[in-house]
Amino acid sequence: METERVKCLIIGSGPAGYTAAIYAGRANLAPVLYEGLQPGGQLTTTTDVENFPGYPEGISGPQLMDDLRKQAARFGADLRFGVATAADLSKAPYRITIDDEKVVEADSLIIATGATAKYLGLEDEKKYAGIGVSACATCDGFFYRKKVVAVVGGGDTACEEATYLASLASKVYLIVRKPYLRASQIMQERVLNNEKIEVLFEHNAVGLYGEGGVEGVHLVKRMGQPDEERYDKAIDGFFLAIGHQPNSDIFKPYLQTDETGYIQTEAGTPRTNVPGVFAAGDVADPHYRQAITAAASGCKAAIEAERYLLAQGLK
Incomplete structure (x- = not known):
């Protein structure tokens, strides 16, 4: 199986994933982002978004996600189609299998796979x-x-x-x-x-x-x-309103989750129980599940990834 080594791997392409890619790109982490089954995430199924700051007239969900995607690409993020199908977080570098055919070894990993409404x-x-x-x-x-x-x-x-x-x-x-x-x-x-x-x-x-x-x-x-x-x-x-299912199954053997499957992070941070692995957006948020909170957590995850890589001498 083909193997590739990257500094910063982002899984997921909603507001959390794309924002993480913007920040990681600006920090020269050469982030690689896999967009998953639904590029743009849940927001691509929303017609009008009126509560995202900066759009006084509102914006369509697909347009907002396209804007975020372009911004991530502008700062050098490598945006790819592909779905994470397996994970090995037992030791660094962390190994993520894409589409059952390629392994990406990541020095730092940002999980932004979202949650699916039931x-x-x-x-x-x-x-x-x-x-x-x-x-x-x-x-x-x-x-x-x-x-x-x-x-x-x-x-x-x-x-x-x-x-x-x-x-x-x-x-x-x-x-x-x-x-x-x-x-x-x-x-x-x-x-x-x-x-x-x-x-x-x-x-x-x-x-x-x-x-x-x-x-x-x-x-x-x-x-x-x-x-x-x-x-x-x-x-x-x-x-x-019958619940959401976080898309966290492949990470559960290694990361602490709650009974529903939401990845648990250190209070106020995107840090998981595995050093260098961060969770952002709805996959780690059973409470708010908003585009703006997801974007903010993506920013935090990228900043934490940069600090981790610096501390490890990998940047």
Whole structure:
């Protein structure tokens, strides 16, 4: 298998990966970045980004990521297509296998592989992606001011998203599969005491409908029971809040992760438990998951990588 040695390897190409590449390039680390399955990351599936500083009129997700990509290339980052398929972080240099056919040995490694929102698996979720279907209320809630939306989920995240959306939308339906909420008591109380939120217990969303965007949801109450009911409800937006899956599987044998798989870092830093290996963006962030926080952590990771390489006499 072909082997290559690099000073700084970045895996992932969302705001964290590209920002790390910008900083590492400016620091003369000759960074190599592999863009993964979805070059540009989750933001490429977002139509309008209105909360990234510096764009008063907003910018499309794909355009923002293209701008970041060009900036990274301008400072000498070597941007490549390819997916990390295996990792050996047992000793430096760290070995990352790309597309099962090439090994890159890295003196320092920045993991910015992101997290994937969990979906119900409905065909309609793909059909209406970006035109009524979202997995981020903080990102897209503003577009539904004074409109009617539905949130799917029964945990803390779902309750938090429903409460946030209730501050913008005219009505929020919380679609909960079980006859109870799994959320913490305080989050349950916030939802149940909010007059704008209606909780639909024992409901499953089985489809969406609408011309050119979401206009409603197909619901089933008490699915599979003798008293099963099927009906439609008119909505303008459909929000998934059933969790995210961090893309960290190949690194788990070597790095500390939480029970969901988010890579754990030293408080306030992108440093992992392996020296010279840093985690940035959503793969290490179960709390915020915003483009701006991912970009900031990518900056931190590149600065830490430079300091590590200097300390090791590798720069």
